[in-house]
Structures are given as C-alpha cells and as structure tokens.
Amino acid sequence: MSDRIVSWHANPSIPRFVPPPGAVDAHCHVFGPQALFPFSAKAKYLPEDAGPEMLFALRERLGFSRNVIVQASCHGTDNAATLNAIAMSDGKARGVAVVDPAIDHDALCRLHDGGIRGVRFNFLKRLVDDAPKEMFLELAARLPAGWHVVVYFEADILAELRPFLDAIPVPMVIDHIGRPDVTQGPVGPDMQALRALLDSRPDVHVKVTCPDRLDAAGPPWDDFVRAVAPLVADYPDRCLWGTDWPHPNMQDAIADDAALVDMIPRIAPTATLQRKLLIDNPIALYWPECAT
Ligand code: 0GY
Numbered sequence: 449m450s451d452r453i454v455s456w457h458a459n460p461s462i463p464r465f466v467p468p469p470g471a472v473d474a475h476c477h478v479f480g481p482q483a484l485f486p487f488s489a490k491a492k493y494l495p496e497d498a499g500p501e502m503l504f505a506l507r508e509r510l511g512f513s514r515n516v517i518v519q520a521s522c523h524g525t526d527n528a529a530t531l532n533a534i535a536m537s538d539g540k541a542r543g544v545a546v547v548d549p550a551i552d553h554d555a556l557c558r559l560h561d562g563g564i565r566g567v568r569f570n571f572l573k574r575l576v577d578d579a580p581k582e583m584f585l586e587l588a589a590r591l592p593a594g595w596h597v598v599v600y601f602e603a604d605i606l607a608e609l610r611p612f613l614d615a616i617p618v619p620m621v622i623d624h625i626g627r628p629d630v631t632q633g634p635v636g637p638d639m640q641a642l643r644a645l646l647d648s649r650p651d652v653h654v655k656v657t658c659p660d661r662l663d664a665a666g667p668p669w670d671d672f673v674r675a676v677a678p679l680v681a682d683y684p685d686r687c688l689w690g691t692d693w694p695h696p697n698m699q700d701a702i703a704d705d706a707a708l709v710d711m712i713p714r715i716a717p718t719a720t721l722q723r724k725l726l727i728d729n730p731i732a733l734y735w736p737e738c739a740t
Pocket of ligand 1: 519520521695696697
C-alpha cells in the first residue's frame with residue numbers, strides 16, 4: 449500500500465453552535481499510533497496517526513464532553529488502539545468493537561471491562577473482505593447484557609439486509625443514516641426504507657452523521673439538512689450524532705469539524721431535540737448508569 453493518508457482538518461475552527469454541557473460525540477475513531485498499534489494486514493487504507501490526544505483535544509475544542517470511539521476497519525479485529533484510547537480518556541470515552549465472530553465469552557467480558565458497549569457489523573465491500581451474516585447473528589445472541597449492534601451499510605442493500613436486520617436480537621444503531629442518497633429528499637425511496645426499518649421495532653437507532661460523506665454538493669450541505677431534519681423531528685429518541693473524526697477515506701473532501709458541529713441546529717433546531725440527540729440518546733446506549 450502507498451503513502452499514509454491524512455483525512456482530517458489540521459486546524460478546525462471554533463463552532464458557532466455551543467453543544468449543551470455533557471454532549472457526546474457518538475461516532476469517532478482513532479488511528480494508531482501505528483508504532484504502538486499496527487494497522488491490520490487487511491486494511492483497505494493506511495492513515496497517518498490520529499491518536500487519543502488529538503481526539504480529546506478536538507473534543508475540548510468543539511465543546512463536547514464524551515466520545516464514543518468506533519473501531520476503524522484499518523485496525524481489523526484487534527481493538528487495542530480503541531481500548532487504549534478509552535483507557536486514556538478518564539472515563540470520558542466508551543467504544544464499539546469489531547471482533548472475530550468466533551470471539552469467546554471471556555474475551556467479550558474483557559472488552560466490556562475496557563469500556564466497549566457494542567460490536568460493529570460492516571457491510572461496505574470497499575472496507576471489509578467479508579460480512580458473515582449467520583456468524584454475526586450467532587454473536588449478536590450472546591453479547592454481554594446491555595450491548596447493542598452497530599450496522600454500517602449503503603442504502604442500496606437495505607432491502608437485501610432486512611431479514612438479517614430483523615433477526616438481530618439486541619438494539620441496533622445504523623451508521624450514517626444507512627448512507628441514503630440525500631438528493632432524494634426526506635420522502636425519497638432511501639429514506640422511506642430507513643423509516644420502515646425504524647417503524648418495525650422500537651430499538652433501532654440511527655446516527656445522523658456525515659453530511660460531508662453523504663452530500664456531494666458540499667458545504668453548506670443543504671440536501672443533507674432537507675433529507676435529515678424531518679427524520680430527527682419524527683424520531684427524536686432514536687437519533688445520535690458524531691463528528692466521524694478523523695473521517696476515514698475523506699481525504700478528497702476534508703471538512704472543518706466546526707462546520708459539522710454547526711450542522712446540529714439545522715437538523716435539530718430546538719433545545720429539546722439537541723438534548724436528546726447529543727445527551728439522552730447516546731447516554732442511554734453507552735453510559736446507561738448515568739441516565740437520568
Ligand atoms: C466511517 C466510515 C468509513 C470508514 C470506516 O471503519 C472504517 O474504516 O468506518 C468509510 O470509509 O465510509 O464511519 O468512518
């Protein structure tokens with residue numbers, strides 16, 4: 449593989465929007481540092497280091513209180529970098545792991561002790577070699593109590609995935625809105641299919657993240673706002689928000705993280721919606737012992 453990639457803004461601005469105290473960035477990653485935590489031999493991209501100190505400095509700069517660190521595909525199923533970041537966070541981070549579906553109970557318990565509260569099932573072919581549905585379901589049925597499953601897929605395979613998703617026996621979080629075509633607007637086929645999934649059971653949540661990935665028109669990402677604000681209004685208890693820092697694979701359209709934060713009041717215009725999106729909903733999934 450060639451040169452290591454930088455996919456994040458070197459010097460993000462200060463956002464205009466001030467998150468409420470206690471706000472959670474519920475989707476971010478760490479890369480390495482590689483000297484301590486080598487990338488997977490199966491990694492589909494090779495990033496520069498973006499370690500915990502950088503993540504926590506960004507958290508402070510953007511006005512957030514906690515992070516949910518999602519194991520990035522470049523680290524494969526070795527969660528050491530994610531666990532290291534959680535351990536360095538003074539209790540301000542928890543995580544989502546990517547595991548070999550054959551993982552045993554003791555290893556799951558060790559992940560729990562390290563702050564992991566879910567596993568991610570990734571169906572993007574450009575990121576992972578295989579996604580064994582039967583093995584994922586077997587694993588989902590024996591996750592530690594209180595854990596959930598995070599699923600990453602693109603809208604064009606949602607119909608095909610529905611039997612699998614419907615069979616997941618624990619709460620589920622959909623990454624990046626299930627990657628709809630936001631130019632279809634709030635009631636296009638992609639959003640209708642996602643809403644049908646949300647309507648099918650009460651324990652499906654959705655990350656309303658990544659305008660930079662999903663809205664090819666670029667800032668100010670108006671198509672994203674048009675498609676997503678109604679979803680937040682209609683499912684206020686099911687939505688989560690995150691920066692997606694350090695924005696894997698986004699090196700050709702690097703967003704200022706402050707501009708991403710300033711999207712929050714455009715998709716969640718009231719203080720009540722913002723509190724649910726940034727505090728109540730992520731706290732219930734990742735720090736349930738702190739839920740009020
Ligand atoms: C994201 C999205 C991407 C990458 C990963 O684990 C990953 O490498 O999730 C992507 O390339 O779409 O959530 O960061």
